[in-house]
Amino acid sequence: MATRGYRKGDEHSDERIYRCVGSLTISRAATTEREIELMPDGMTIDLSGVNKMDTVGAWLVYRATRDRGARVEGASPEAEGLLEQVRQADVPVRVTPEEEGTGFKRGVSELGEYVVEAGQILFGLLNFFGATLIGFWQVFKRPQQRFRMNAVVTRFDLVGVRALGIIGLMSFLIGIVIGQQGAVQLRAFGAEIYTINLIGRITVRELGTLMTAIMVAGRSGSAFAAQLGTMKLTEEIDAMRTIGVSPTEALVIPRMMSAIVMMPLLSFYAMIMTILGGGIYCWIDLEIPPLTFVQRLQEVIPITDVWVGLIKAPVFGFVIALVGCFQGMLVEGDAEQVGLRTTNAVVQAIFLVIVIDAVFAVFFSSIGWI
């Protein structure tokens, strides 16, 4: 039996009556809305058959009276009450923040904002860099009081020791890949023996340090940003300041030092693991015995290559920790910011590492370390 809705030719034989029967609640709101839509303006809504009504039902009826000139009859006292409730609560509301301008104008203004923001971040980073240098100087002046041995050693463990597994595995596999790809190409010239040069020099000069930096940025740069960001949100950093502990000294400097010290060690370890991977590949596939491999490595890699790789490492470590801590300190407001800043920390750290690597490449070739 059709018990509700828009019915023609019923006992009133008036098509301008919308008769609701049963429950007029949110679960039937979509249907009710459509049915009222189909009714002519100035309809009468008969609520006498309604046994259950909620605010959504009341809202639909109220809206019809407001916009379509509908009349309500047969409403129970409870229904009247609900209608009054929603009438009082009727205020125009925006769901999303207003967006300014349209099309071209908005595009330009967004670009402008982006540029200004990028400028501010760069400025902020320089500012932070300066603050860190001052912090280092303070620690250097009075190391007995200011140097936090425990914090630094804990970070050594987290940044360095615990990264050994993944960096070792990654480097080992990269060594195999370089060896295999190099051998395929060099075989065409009958110069397979140069695979050793390839593995040795690219690893020591570039890849060992660069891949380690990328891994450390992903592992530790992100962790620095997330840790400091969360501490910022929970007001721990404010608490530190009020107690008189400088967050730069207590949080930033131990992280920086750990990254600066651990990067060269990890890079050297990564170089060894890559060479090991490449060496094993050469031994198995190219049948170059390990002794020959090592002997040839010694001949083809100039010692300056090792310096090139190892000099870059602490600089990369410094940049990664700087950007990670800086982004963490920028967190404000809600938890979403922590995620955003952590992402930024990793992206910017890797980007800066590659830029600095390029600068180093030019510098080292110009001083003749080719």
Add this chain to the structure above:
Amino acid sequence: MSDTSPILPEGAKVVICIRGLRNAFGEEGEQQQVIHDKLDLDVKRGEILGVVGGSGTGKSVLMRSIIGLQTPEDGEIEVLGENMIGREEDEAKNIRRRWGILFQNGALFSTLTVAENVEVPLREYFHLSPTLMDEIAGYKIAMAGLPADAAPKFPSELSGGMVKRAGLARALALDPELLFLDEPTAGLDPIAAQNFDELILSLRDKLDLTVFLITHDLDTLYAICDRVAVLADKKVVAVGTIEQLLALDHPWIQEYFNGPRGRAAAAA
């Protein structure tokens, strides 16, 4: 059976019925921390039940057990006539639709605006036209006592009191029969807290709600609670009006209501 028993007499209209609830954390043995043991409680339809107890007596754990966020070790929980223990997710969904929850810190989704927060439950359960959904969000926000310009704001842009009101608007989104409030006035200034009390009272009357209210706020207890349940000794030791509770000689109850703060609230 005294009239402050947590179990209501036969025939009362009961919305929440808890029998023999046991909650404990940790491995069984001496280390185990028992929060609730043989806890009984009935909540009457249409009442505002205040739940009080010292810190660590498991007020929030009790609420989490009722709404299914915490699986109790033992006991029965019936909400709106449905057994809550060991429910399949699909069945539980139908009951969840019928209650609204205001968490202590609002628990608003931080990536959504206030209005979008209110729309989340609507979207989840119903296929409504976008206009209707926006309008529903609009009047719910107004009912929760927020100004219209709060709707397009993000939770991080709101003050503490507004966050609670926005959380309440979301809790009211589906026209619930049952409202759970976890310390709704904590962290609000006295004026905001009083306004919030009045709001809850008026919403209860207008929308025919049953309210389960966890609070530490003595003023709230005096102002709006029909009955107060006292959690102590791992169970609900008594439920009743404040006058009835004062007549008991339980040490915690006496200290709670007859301490300087309790007397100040009673005088107000």
